[in-house]
Structure formats: structure tokens, C-alpha cells
Amino acid sequence: MGVSTSAPEAGLAVVTVDFQPVNALPVQGWYDLAAAVRTAGCDPKVRCVVLTAAGRGFNAGVDIKEMQRTAGHEALIGANRGCFEAFSAVYDCEVPVVAAVHGFCLxxxxxxxxxxxxxxxxxxxxxxLPELDRGALGAATHLARLVPQHLMRTLYYTSRTVTAGELHRHGSVWQVVPRAQLMDAAMGLAREIAAKDGHLIRLAKAAINGIDPVDVRRSYRYEQGFTFEANLSGIADKHRDAFVSAKEDRS
Known part of the structure; x- marks a missing residue:
């Protein structure tokens, strides 16, 4: 269990997240993920990274149970910083990152x-983003990269989800395939990218990041400040407690 990296073929690195049962990452898990992506991207032999996960779903966010059983604000601060590091590592990875997503991505x-x-x-x-139901705020920055502005706001305020098919129609998901074919499809795309000149693909990644209209690091950091404010006010604890209690009742 944890984060692992493999090199199934020349030019490709696969970073796999495995925190059972639902890939809700503890604080250290976010840092481990960040380190794995950065290390893969820095390898001069790698020209594309595939980010995937084992188990029932791709990612269920932070480990709220860890946060609730830790006194004070240490776990909240750790989760905020860990998420920031992991998200930044994917964005700043020196080579393109292909995400292979199955099940829930929350x-x-x-x-x-x-x-x-x-x-x-x-x-x-x-x-x-079920953030409002969990006493948190954040990642609207990233949802806005997947759907148009007004849809992002509606999804954020309602905590509703959208399907892979819907995102494909918006152009943010490249391909939707049966679950059994997911890794083959992701590896096929990564292989096509990795066939390019390694130096040029790194220059292309830097150039595209450089023309992004939104600084995703700064905007996400801004959002995180409101999460901390919600925590200090006591609102966040109430919602996180209710979420943990509901999960325990179902188990």
C-alpha cells in the first residue's frame, strides 16, 4: 500500500496510488505522490508519466478520519500542504502527465x-468536489480546468458529480473506454507522446505552462485560506464529524 513507480517500457513511467479501501490519502501519502511524480519527471529517460490508482476508485481526496483523530490543526495544515505539493508536482512535472481515471475522482x-x-x-x-459537504473549500481552481465556468460553480455549490462521458463532451477527457481497457488506452496515448523528441517534449511542457491564463498554484493557495477559516470557525469540524459518523453507521 502506498505510492509506487514502474517503468513498463522505454520512455514511460507509471505512478500508481494504492491507499485502500478508497484511496483517501493521508498527509504523508500526498507528499509521497508529489515525490514520485517529480522523480519520474526528472528522469532524462522518461518522456511521459502515467498517473493511475489501484482499487475501487482513482482518488477520494484527503483522509478525513486522520484529520478528525488528530488534535489541533496539524493534520489540516499537513493535508493542505500535501495537496498543494502533489497538485504542483503534476502541473510542474517536466514531461506530460496522463491521468488514467476509474471509479470515483473526488x-x-x-x-x-x-x-x-x-x-x-x-x-x-x-x-x-464534495468539499462543501465535508467542511472544506478548494480545487475549484482545478475543476474550472475541466468544465465551463458556470457548470463549475453549479457543481461546486451542489457537490454533484459528472460522468466521464460528460467531460469527454466538454473536451477535457481525451478518451472514455471500458474499465478493462483503461490502462491500455492510457498507455497508448502516453506511448504516442513519448515517441516525440525528449528535449522538445520538455520544452513544450514548459511553454504550455508558461502561457496558462491562470496561475494554478496561487489560485489554489488562495482557496485553501478559506478552508482554514472554516476550520477556525468550527464549521469544518461539524461537517467532517458528520461525514465520519455517517460512514461508520454504514459499515
């Missing part, structure tokens, strides 16, 4: 795929 998962260069998803994939 909260922090949106931060990862919103900063990826391309997304391939399985037919059962769903995307959303």
Missing part, C-alpha cells in the same frame, strides 16, 4: 486530474 482527485496534461477515463468514472 476532492483531491480533481486537483490531480485538473493539473494533468491529458485524461483517459473508464466508463464508470465520475468526477466531483
Amino acid at each position: 476532492g483531491g482527485g480533481i486537483g490531480l486530474v485538473g493539473n494533468a496534461d491529458a485524461i483517459v477515463a473508464s466508463e464508470d468514472a465520475t468526477f466531483g
